Amino acid sequence: MYTNSTPNYHLPQYEATDKPAFLSDFNNAMDTIDTAIHKNNVDTSSGSSDLQSAIIELNNTKEEVDTAIGQINQLKQQTENLTEEATNVTKNATDALNVATESKSDSSQAITIASQASTTASSALSVANNNYTEIQSLDARVKALEDNPKSSYIISKTSKNVFTQIQAGGSATGVVSFNKTDYEGYTSEFNNANVGVIVNSITINANQNIGGNVSVNFSGSNNSNGTRVTLSINNWSQYATFTASVRTVLYL
DSSP states (O other): OOSEEOTTTOOEEOOTTOOOOIIIIIHHHHHHHHHHHHHHHHHHHHHHHHHHHHHHHHHHHHHHHHHHHHHHHHHHHHHHHHHHHHHHHHHHHHHHHHHHHHHTHHHHHHHHHHHHHHHHHHHHHHHHHHHHHHHHHHHHHHHHHHHSTTSOEEEBSSOEEEEEEEOTTOEEEEEEEEOGGGBTTOOGGGTTOEEEEEEEEEEEEOSSOOOSSOEEEEEEEEETTEEEEEEEEEOOSSOEEEEEEEEEEEEO
16 A cells, blocks of 8 residues: 555555555555546547647738738729829819809809998997896886885895796796895894895807797795795697796785
């Protein structure tokens, strides 16, 4: 019998005190060695066959690549021919455009004058819109004073923005709150006061003008906690955002 064995095939390894058993230990070791060597020869033969198959497949792939390169060269030549034709067509079109441009010199001058007039009109419209916004604000203040000529009132010290978004054809509401500290001289007498809304400006972020019967309204309420202003929009024709700068007036 043997005391130790090799780590991979477990072949016998003897100590000085071991007594070899040739019919069992030695013969089994020889069988193990023979089997391993035979398996290695078989694996080597199989690997060689696989390599030969890979070489054949590689040669076939090379033929396919050569064919593809030939086709690419044909397409390249066709492309060059088409490019030359396109260049000739472009030159003819450029020549025609030059003739048309020369014949339309007077028309171009007229277009320039019209564009300048349009710019001037747009500038005037912008000024008019700004004036309209200011007039609306003044009208609101005058109306508030006319509706309550003998009432005591206080006006918020600063303006606040009320914001809302609306979908096409829908309605939307935005709310902003004024606290007691937003008023100079707020007392308990104003806890249930009537609310007036002064609109400083309205900014609309949209891709086109108002469509349909659009309604933009402001309303306010007041209690001991402060003032609440609501912006309501109905029947807007498209998605848009509204931002309004407002102040509030409280009337006893």
